[in-house]
Amino acid sequence: MARVPTAERRLQFVRSAARVIAQDGLAAATTRRIAAEAEAPLASLHYCFRSKDELLQEVYYYLSRDYAQSLPPVAASDAGLKAVVLAHARRVWERMLAEPHEQVTTFELLLRRFRVDADEQPKALAMNRSMYEGWVKSTCALFESAAVGAGEEVPANLELAARLFISGIDGISMQHLADPDPARSAALVEMLASAVAGSFTYSADAQAS
Known part of the structure; x- marks a missing residue:
C-alpha cells in the first residue's frame, strides 16, 4: 500500500474531524472515531497530531484561515x-x-x-x-x-x-x-x-x- 504524505494525511484527518463533529457532536468526536471516519490507522492520527486539541485547532484553521x-x-x-x-x-x-x-x-x-x-x-x-x-x-x-x-x-x-x-x-x-x-x-x-x-x-x- 502506497504511503500517504503527512500533509495529505493531516488534511484527511481534519476533514474527517469536521464531518464527525457535524454528525455526532463535539463530545463524540474522539480520535478513534475520527480515524475510523478517515479510514486510517489511529496510530497515524497520533503521528500527525500530538493531541486532540491540536487537531481541533487545525479544524478551526481549516474552517476560517484556509476557508x-x-x-x-x-x-x-x-x-x-x-x-x-x-x-x-x-x-x-x-x-x-x-x-x-x-x-x-x-x-x-x-x-x-x-x-x-x-x-x-x-x-x-x-x-x-x-x-x-x-x-x-x-x-x-x-x-x-x-x-x-x-x-x-x-x-x-x-x-x-x-x-x-x-x-x-x-x-x-x-x-x-x-x-x-x-x-x-x-x-x-x-x-x-x-x-x-x-x-x-x-x-x-x-x-x-
Whole structure:
C-alpha cells in the first residue's frame, strides 16, 4: 500500500474531524472515531497530531484561515466593490449548500467554550476569536482589493462591514439549516450583499457629518 504524505494525511484527518463533529457532536468526536471516519490507522492520527486539541485547532484553521483559499475566484479585480460583495456572498452560499456540515461544525466549535470547564474557557474563547479573525481578515482583504482594483476609495468602516457580512451569512445559514428553503435563503443572501454594499461609509461622509 502506497504511503500517504503527512500533509495529505493531516488534511484527511481534519476533514474527517469536521464531518464527525457535524454528525455526532463535539463530545463524540474522539480520535478513534475520527480515524475510523478517515479510514486510517489511529496510530497515524497520533503521528500527525500530538493531541486532540491540536487537531481541533487545525479544524478551526481549516474552517476560517484556509476557508477563503478554497473558494472559487470572484469577479475580475476591476468589477468594483459592490459587484465583488455580491459575487463573494454567492460563492460563500454555494459552498454552504455544497458542504453544509462545515457550517454545522463551525457552530459546534464556536459553542465549545460554553461546554468546557472554567479553566478551559479562556483557551476556547481565544480559538473562537482566531476563527473570526480569519474570516474578517480574508473578507477585508478581498473587499479592499476590489476597491483598489477598481480605482475606488476604500471604505472607512471596512472591518465593521466585513463583520456585518459574516454575521449575515451565519444567520442565514442557521435559519436554512434549521428550516431549509432554498429560494428564501438565496433571496436573503442577495439582500445581505445589497445591505452590506449600502453600509459602506467613506472619509468624505465623516467630514460632512
